[in-house]
Each structure stands twice: as C-alpha cells, then as structure tokens.
Amino acid sequence: xxxxxxxxxxxxxxxxxxxxxxxxxxxxxxxxxxxxxxxxxxxxxxxxxxxxxxxxxxxxxxxxxxxxxxxxxxxxxxxxxxxxxxxxxxxxxxxxxxxxxxxxxxxxxxxxxxxxxxxxxxxxxxxxxxxxxxxxxxxxxxxxxxxxxxxxxxxxxxxxxxxxxxxxxxxxxxxxxxxxxxxxxxxxxxxxxxxxxxxxxxxxxxxxxxxxxxxxxxxxxxxxxxxxxxxxxxxxxxxxxxxxxxxxxxxxxxxxxxxxxxxxxxxxxxxxxxxxxxxx
Numbered sequence: 539x540x541x542x543x544x545x546x547x548x549x550x551x552x553x554x555x556x557x558x559x560x561x562x563x564x565x566x567x568x569x570x571x572x573x574x575x576x577x578x579x580x581x582x583x584x585x586x587x588x589x590x591x592x593x594x595x596x597x598x599x600x601x602x603x604x605x606x607x608x609x610x611x612x613x614x615x616x617x618x619x620x621x622x623x624x625x626x627x628x629x630x631x632x633x634x635x636x637x638x639x640x641x642x643x644x645x646x647x648x649x650x651x652x653x654x655x656x657x658x659x660x661x662x663x664x665x666x667x668x669x670x671x672x673x674x675x676x677x678x679x680x681x682x683x684x685x686x687x688x689x690x691x692x693x694x695x696x697x698x699x700x701x702x703x704x705x706x707x708x709x710x711x712x713x714x715x716x717x718x719x720x721x722x723x724x725x726x727x728x729x730x731x732x733x734x735x736x737x738x739x740x741x742x743x744x745x746x747x748x749x750x751x752x753x754x755x756x757x758x759x760x761x762x763x764x765x766x767x768x769x770x771x772x773x774x775x776x777x778x779x780x781x782x783x784x785x786x787x788x789x790x791x792x793x794x795x796x797x798x799x800x801x802x803x804x805x806x807x808x809x810x811x812x813x814x815x816x817x818x
Contacts, residue, residue: 539565541596543612543631548592549584554630561630562614599735608708608736609634622754624780629733629751635708636729640676640701641755647817648678648752648777650770651685651762651787656795659763662787663688665813666760671698673817676728678703678756680748681716685762690719694726703751704732705744712740731755749773758783758817761808764798771798774806784808785815 542564546557560581581589603610611617611632619641622628640646649667651659663685667677677693679686681702693700702723706712708730711720720730731751734744749772753759759777761784764770777784786799788810802808 539568539615540610540612540631541593541600544596544599544610545589545592546581547630548595549581549588554627558613558630561612565614602709603633603736606709606736607635609638611638619755622751625750625754625776626779627750628754631733633708633732633734633736634729636724637699637727638729640699640729641731643676644757645675646678646701646756647675648756648759648773649685649689649762650679650752650759650764650773652764652768652770652795653682653684653686655684655688655763658790659685659787660688662789662813663762664692666762666787666815667692667698668696669815670760670817671696675817676701678752680705680745680752681711681713681720683713683716687716687719690723690728693728694722699726700728701755702728702730703748703755704730704734704740705748706732706740707734707736707738708732709736710739745769746772750776753777753780753782756782758785760811761786761799761802763787763796765795766797766801768798771801774798774802774808778806785811788812 543561546552546560613630647670667689671693676699677689678701679689681704690700700723711717753773753776759774761770761774774784784802786802786808789812790796791800803810
C-alpha cells in the first residue's frame with residue numbers, strides 16, 4: 539500500500555492532504571479486493587498514463603531507498619507512529635534511517651533554537667541536553683548548525699540517542715557540513731527522519747514543514763534561543779497546538795535575540811528555566 543501513497547504524492551496538484559484522503563479510500567477498497575493491482579485503482583481526474591508514470595516513479599524511489607537501507611512508512615498503515623496524528627497536517631510518508639523504534643519512544647524531547655546562538659546559549663543547550671539524556675530522554679532536533687548541532691553532538695558525547703528531522707532527503711544531507719554528524723547519529727542508535735524522497739534537496743518551505751515533525755515526535759520542547767520571527771517558533775507553536783510542555787531558556791528574556799523566548803512565555807505559557815533546571 540505504501541507504493542500507492544508515494545505514487546499519489548508524485549501527482550501534480552494533488553498535495554499531501556488530498557493524497558491522504560484518496561489513499562484512505564484505496565485502503566477501504568483493498569480490504570474488499572486485497573489482490574487488486576496498483577494500476578486498477580481509479581482516481582478522479584487522473585488518466586491511466588499519468589497513473590502509470592507516477593507508479594513507476596514511486597517504485598524507483600522505493601528501490602533507491604531500499605538500496606540505501608532507508609526504511610519507508612505511509613500514514614494510515616500499521617508502522618506509522620500514532621503521535622504524528624496529533625498534527626493537523628501530518629506527514630503522508632516518512633523515510634527513515636536508523637532505529638525506527640524511536641518514532642514511538644515515550645521519552646522524546648526536542649531541544650531546538652537558532653542557527654546563530656550567542657555563546658551562553660550554546661553552553662545552555664549542552665547543559666540541557668546533558669541532563670535530559672542522563673534522565674533517560676532521547677533528544678529531537680533538526681540537524682541545523684547552531685543549537686541543533688550542539689544538541690545532537692552533546693547527546694552522542696553523553697552516550698544518548700538522538701533523532702534528526704531533516705529539511706531534505708536522507709541522501710542529500712543539509713547542511714553538508716553535518717553529513718558526518720548524521721552518520722554518527724545512525725551509528726550510535728539514533729534516527730534520521732525525512733518526509734522527502736532520499737535525494738531531494740533542502741528548500742525554504744521544507745524547513746517549516748520539518749519543524750512540525752520535530753514537535754509531533756516529542757513529548758516536550760526546550761527552546762534555547764530564538765527571535766520572535768525565527769524558524770524555531772514554528773515548532774514551538776505546533777507544540778502548543780498539540781498540548782505538549784514548552785520550556786524556554788529564561789536568563790535573557792529582555793535581549794532582542796531572545797524575543798521569541800519571551801513571546802513564548804507571555805503568549806503561550808512556556809516555562810522559563812535556567813541551566814540548573816532538571817527534568818524528571
């Protein structure tokens with residue numbers, strides 16, 4: 539069935555939500571006719587030649603993923619993590635490299651922030667990461683430079699496991715300077731997560747889409763440093779929407795570079811914490 543979902547996502551003008559809607563109807567049909575060939579599914583406004591073309595493209599993507607030891611899972615199939623259904627716009631398809639059990643880990647916490655942190659924030663990120671790992675949590679972040687990199691690296695130093703959610707395909711790591719770090723994450727029992735075909739590049743809109751998945755996979759978020767218009771705010775607002783706890787580094791709330799931290803406290807009820815804070 540995941541071939542069908544991936545093929546739907548290749549159709550121009552369909553989009554994620556419509557693909558999911560069509561796929562769920564296909565699943566019902568498959569229950570009635572479990573041996574129905576993929577070509578025999580009838581899709582409104584899609585001619586047979588176009589359907590053949592996207593099925594072939596989807597097969598190629600799946601084969602490429604399989605050769606690279608990348609696992610795949612479609613929404614509304616048994617392997618898909620239930621916690622992602624908390625998102626209003628949950629991913630239709632996931633590409634995964636590493637320990638996929640971390641998708642359902644009940645002690646995932648996102649540690650996120652700006653790509654250009656002040657030195658104090660980098661130190662705080664490492665301290666927060668160290669204490670959550672020591673208390674049995676798995677970290678989730680976005681593999682970006684800055685706070686994300688500090689989070690992933692400190693997790694590995696502490697012998698923990700970390701999940702990196704990507705704005706690109708798993709075979710096209712962004713930023714390229716973190717390719718070695720991504721390899722270390724997988725080698726040390728972590729997980730790379732992407733909703734994009736393995737070789738797709740990072741695009742500006744994909745960073746925003748990546749942010750919601752970080753929140754969806756987590757049971758809490760620690761925001762170390764962000765401005766009010768920083769990308770970290772996307773993940774934080776999503777976290778608020780799905781009802782998970784928000785924590786922010788609160789030592790410099792009046793600094794313009796921490797204006798997002800301040801907004802999260804004042805408007806979203808985030809809890810300000812310092813380096814001495816401990817998570818249970």
